Amino acid sequence: MSKYDELKKKAYEANMRIDELGLVLFTFGNASAADRDQAVFAIKPSGVSYDVLKPQDMVVLDFDGNILEGDKRPSSDTKTHAVLYKHWPETGGIVHTHSTYATAWAQTLRDIPILGTTHADHLTVDVPCTPPMADEMIRGDYEYQTGMQILNLFEERKLSCKEVEMVLVGSHAPFTWGKSAEKAVYNSAVLEQLAEMAYISLQIEPSVFRMKQTLITKHYDRKHGKDAYYGQK
Amino acid sequence: MSKYDELKKKAYEANMRIDELGLVLFTFGNASAADRDQAVFAIKPSGVSYDVLKPQDMVVLDFDGNILEGDKRPSSDTKTHAVLYKHWPETGGIVHTHSTYATAWAQTLRDIPILGTTHADHLTVDVPCTPPMADEMIRGDYEYQTGMQILNLFEERKLSCKEVEMVLVGSHAPFTWGKSAEKAVYNSAVLEQLAEMAYISLQIEPSVFRMKQTLITKHYDRKHGKDAYYGQK
Amino acid sequence: MSKYDELKKKAYEANMRIDELGLVLFTFGNASAADRDQAVFAIKPSGVSYDVLKPQDMVVLDFDGNILEGDKRPSSDTKTHAVLYKHWPETGGIVHTHSTYATAWAQTLRDIPILGTTHADHLTVDVPCTPPMADEMIRGDYEYQTGMQILNLFEERKLSCKEVEMVLVGSHAPFTWGKSAEKAVYNSAVLEQLAEMAYISLQIEPSVFRMKQTLITKHYDRKHGKDAYYGQK
Amino acid sequence: MSKYDELKKKAYEANMRIDELGLVLFTFGNASAADRDQAVFAIKPSGVSYDVLKPQDMVVLDFDGNILEGDKRPSSDTKTHAVLYKHWPETGGIVHTHSTYATAWAQTLRDIPILGTTHADHLTVDVPCTPPMADEMIRGDYEYQTGMQILNLFEERKLSCKEVEMVLVGSHAPFTWGKSAEKAVYNSAVLEQLAEMAYISLQIEPSVFRMKQTLITKHYDRKHGKDAYYGQK
Numbered sequence: 001m002s003k004y005d006e007l008k009k010k011a012y013e014a015n016m017r018i019d020e021l022g023l024v025l026f027t028f029g030n031a032s033a034a035d036r037d038q039a040v041f042a043i044k045p046s047g048v049s050y051d052v053l054k055p056q057d058m059v060v061l062d063f064d065g066n067i068l069e070g071d072k073r074p075s076s077d078t079k080t081h082a083v084l085y086k087h088w089p090e091t092g093g094i095v096h097t098h099s100t101y102a103t104a105w106a107q108t109l110r111d112i113p114i115l116g117t118t119h120a121d122h123l124t125v126d127v128p129c130t131p132p133m134a135d136e137m138i139r140g141d142y143e144y145q146t147g148m149q150i151l152n153l154f155e156e157r158k159l160s161c162k163e164v165e166m167v168l169v170g171s172h173a174p175f176t177w178g179k180s181a182e183k184a185v186y187n188s189a190v191l192e193q194l195a196e197m198a199y200i201s202l203q204i205e206p207s208v209f210r211m212k213q214t215l216i217t218k219h220y221d222r223k224h225g226k227d228a229y230y231g232q233k
Numbered sequence: 234m235s236k237y238d239e240l241k242k243k244a245y246e247a248n249m250r251i252d253e254l255g256l257v258l259f260t261f262g263n264a265s266a267a268d269r270d271q272a273v274f275a276i277k278p279s280g281v282s283y284d285v286l287k288p289q290d291m292v293v294l295d296f297d298g299n300i301l302e303g304d305k306r307p308s309s310d311t312k313t314h315a316v317l318y319k320h321w322p323e324t325g326g327i328v329h330t331h332s333t334y335a336t337a338w339a340q341t342l343r344d345i346p347i348l349g350t351t352h353a354d355h356l357t358v359d360v361p362c363t364p365p366m367a368d369e370m371i372r373g374d375y376e377y378q379t380g381m382q383i384l385n386l387f388e389e390r391k392l393s394c395k396e397v398e399m400v401l402v403g404s405h406a407p408f409t410w411g412k413s414a415e416k417a418v419y420n421s422a423v424l425e426q427l428a429e430m431a432y433i434s435l436q437i438e439p440s441v442f443r444m445k446q447t448l449i450t451k452h453y454d455r456k457h458g459k460d461a462y463y464g465q466k
Numbered sequence: 467m468s469k470y471d472e473l474k475k476k477a478y479e480a481n482m483r484i485d486e487l488g489l490v491l492f493t494f495g496n497a498s499a500a501d502r503d504q505a506v507f508a509i510k511p512s513g514v515s516y517d518v519l520k521p522q523d524m525v526v527l528d529f530d531g532n533i534l535e536g537d538k539r540p541s542s543d544t545k546t547h548a549v550l551y552k553h554w555p556e557t558g559g560i561v562h563t564h565s566t567y568a569t570a571w572a573q574t575l576r577d578i579p580i581l582g583t584t585h586a587d588h589l590t591v592d593v594p595c596t597p598p599m600a601d602e603m604i605r606g607d608y609e610y611q612t613g614m615q616i617l618n619l620f621e622e623r624k625l626s627c628k629e630v631e632m633v634l635v636g637s638h639a640p641f642t643w644g645k646s647a648e649k650a651v652y653n654s655a656v657l658e659q660l661a662e663m664a665y666i667s668l669q670i671e672p673s674v675f676r677m678k679q680t681l682i683t684k685h686y687d688r689k690h691g692k693d694a695y696y697g698q699k
Numbered sequence: 700m701s702k703y704d705e706l707k708k709k710a711y712e713a714n715m716r717i718d719e720l721g722l723v724l725f726t727f728g729n730a731s732a733a734d735r736d737q738a739v740f741a742i743k744p745s746g747v748s749y750d751v752l753k754p755q756d757m758v759v760l761d762f763d764g765n766i767l768e769g770d771k772r773p774s775s776d777t778k779t780h781a782v783l784y785k786h787w788p789e790t791g792g793i794v795h796t797h798s799t800y801a802t803a804w805a806q807t808l809r810d811i812p813i814l815g816t817t818h819a820d821h822l823t824v825d826v827p828c829t830p831p832m833a834d835e836m837i838r839g840d841y842e843y844q845t846g847m848q849i850l851n852l853f854e855e856r857k858l859s860c861k862e863v864e865m866v867l868v869g870s871h872a873p874f875t876w877g878k879s880a881e882k883a884v885y886n887s888a889v890l891e892q893l894a895e896m897a898y899i900s901l902q903i904e905p906s907v908f909r910m911k912q913t914l915i916t917k918h919y920d921r922k923h924g925k926d927a928y929y930g931q932k
Binding site: 109172 | 814816817820885888892895896897899900902907910914921928929930931932
């Protein structure tokens with residue numbers, strides 16, 4: 001028994017869920033869950049197959065990436081998670097996948113344009129994609145810099161991490177987050193769906209234009225605005 | 234026990250079926266069933282996951298959108314259903330999904346062209362797509378206006394809701410309907426298939442032309458004409 | 467008990483198999499099996515769902531399309547099956563589906579080009595597609611004329627129905643056949659795979675050229691030639 | 700009992716796994732496993748369905764392709780496996796499939812460009828595709844020549860079979876390999892994923908460029924370099 005047992009269970013369940021949702025091939029993904037009171041997060045161990053993964057395999061770290069509990073190596077992307085948790089205090093869960101369509105967009109270094117209400121139900125802007133990373137950052141503390149690059153992009157574009165819960169890391173793959181690990185998983189599945197639909201729309205109509213701003217606002221607000229009427233009270 | 238129990242069961246089953254058919258991600262869709270004698274319809278509650286949905290969760294409303302029974306909020310798209318039921322008296326069921334290919338077409342604001350007999354077996358015209366909605370309609374009673382926009386499109390194009398049981402709402406997603414909720418569900422799956430096939434055909438041959446009118450008529454009539462010979466008597 | 471029981475079982479199993487292989491949505495397809503000694507074939511009844519289909523539902527007809535046994539209406543495409551059985555005496559089974567990629571190619575009225583060994587393992591030419599049917603043929607005995615059109619195409623192009631066991635009917639969908647119903651089902655799945663691969667290749671490289679004739683011959687002969695060495699003796 | 704029983708079990712399991720992973724339609728693929736101490740390999744029998752395949756069906760051969768044990772014909776591609784095992788002494792398993800996206804790329808005779816980290820996690824160059832084979836090689840000992848062509852391509856491009864564990868055979872389909880049959884199977888699934896993602900990226904952005912060399916090196920090294928930190932120690 002450990003004071004992190006509940007947190008490890010949450011992280012474990014989020015990892016199993018991204019596999020069930022078809023968002024990962026083999027071990028190409030990882031999910032983490034944070035406990036803000038204890039200022040720690042639990043993450044998948046690196047390269048361990050979903051077939052054999054157990055809650056107790058989760059590795060617990062602080063937001064500077066120091067291991068507090070766990071006898072396995074954490075995910076190779078752990079420092080990216082740590083950086084985001086450290087700078088975005090509302091974040092309770094983070095998910096990284098190489099899901100097919102979102103990753104294909106990331107490989108083109110293009111934002112995913114906002115073309116319909118499925119997108120606007122979740123965010124009011126294009127899904128942002130980070131530019132190529134500078135060589136010295138890649139050669140340096142790469143995973144830490146990946147996190148910094150996401151933070152910088154959000155700052156430059158004046159995006160709120162509470163309103164935009166997903167990003168494409170250019171030439172790499174998506175990261176999503178949310179108030180909880182469960183919400184971060186949900187966002188990964190939503191992003192993959194938005195990425196697939198935008199891809200198809202673009203093939204049908206290469207000159208496809210963004211949807212109207214009023215419609216974006218309407219759909220976002222009916223789910224997230226102060227007078228939201230989507231879902232149960 | 235309530236006089237709406239049978240109706241709620243029908244609506245419930247239609248909702249479960251669109252999930253089984255792979256037409257919805259999470260809660261991105263809703264189905265309703267109407268009882269013409271009682272002048273009411275039952276619809277999915279808003280944002281409730283298919284895992285936990287039960288027949289008694291269905292919300293019953295009249296065709297003006299007033300809630301008659303149910304302790305949950307109805308689907309956020311309820312007023313669109315209500316408007317269509319009110320103006321199209323033969324309609325017994327309505328389904329709304331964000332199915333991948335149909336939604337991708339809706340995002341391009343293009344009709345789905347009639348290219349083959351799979352399409353002509355079900356309708357004799359392109360699947361119509363509504364134009365962008367005016368700002369004041371979006372800001373106003375949006376879901377009601379969505380229904381009105383569908384009605385207006387059908388009137389302008391002189392389409393019959395008994396012959397064309399599907400529509401794309403531009404920048405949004407499809408709605409389908411039919412004599413029963415079961416038929417509306419069937420139409421949602423057919424639409425997704427037509428949308429996928431037309432997409433692929435268009436990629437193979439960008440200058441793809443519509444099929445011959447005689448072949449359209451032949452296929453529609455062998456299923457729906459007065460001397461129809463498809464199916465059992 | 468009837469002298470057609472075994473044949474009906476074969477036809478039933480072929481119909482169930484095309485559903486299992488994901489080649490049909492709802493009832494958009496039909497399979498038949500022929501008994502050459504009795505000069506009859508058994509085919510799926512029209513519009514009956516695979517959920518409730520039973521072997522005894524199969525309808526037995528002669529090669530002129532006259533019903534010999536069965537209390538249900540046969541498939542609306544029955545006459546096409548009959549014509550092919552009548553003119554191609556080696557054919558023991560026929561399958562018609564609206565499988566996604568093959569149908570999308572049929573909608574473009576284009577042959578599926580032979581691009582690789584997966585194709586050449588099964589046939590040495592492009593999968594042929596019939597041209598649009600003349601209006602008087604559509605308005606006349608349509609399903610009979612569909613069969614005649616396939617026969618005419620094979621005659622014009624000097625194709626052998628024993629070497630080319632698949633065709634696209636333009637603006638419609640594929641038909642496949644073989645020595646047995648089981649082989650015809652196999653060919654439907656192979657055709658769908660060839661259609662999907664050719665589609666993707668064409669998107670990657672629009673100027674994609676046919677594979678070398680020597681390689682076509684090699685692959686076809688190692689499976690079908692007199693010194694074939696594929697499979698067990 | 701035979702001294703090859705364990706090897707045959709490994710080959711059997713690899714064959715079953717490529718079917719489970721959705722990489723083969725019917726019998727369009729084969730896997731083999733080598734025992735370097737005994738200088739033999741076990742491979743799938745030709746054309747035997749996965750439904751009925753048993754470990755004892757595997758055929759055991761030496762690296763010149765002579766059958767040592769087994770009463771069934773080995774896969775028609777056996778000589779390609781033999782050639783690769785003979786020349787690449789570190790190879791413990793080989794897999795051949797006709798998986799959809801990888802085969803579609805092979806049909807275009809184009810290398811799969813390295814566009815993202817999913818690719819760079821596994822190899823640092825484009826997935827190489829062999830040029831069309833000369834007629835006399837096709838007409839001669841075709842499967843042996845297929846192996847030779849792969850070897851020649853790797854020599855010409857100065858590729859190491861330990862660093863690049865996958866190839867497209869032009870107009871045909873992919874081969875993958877690895878230290879074990881299990882790793883070869885893994886590589887087949889990875890290749891299919893890379894092929895699909897590169898395809899989608901290319902459709903979104905036809906002028907898509909390769910990713911940065913520093914990022915390629917970083918990702919490859921964190922998994923395979925001397926200071927690798929991916930996975931467990």
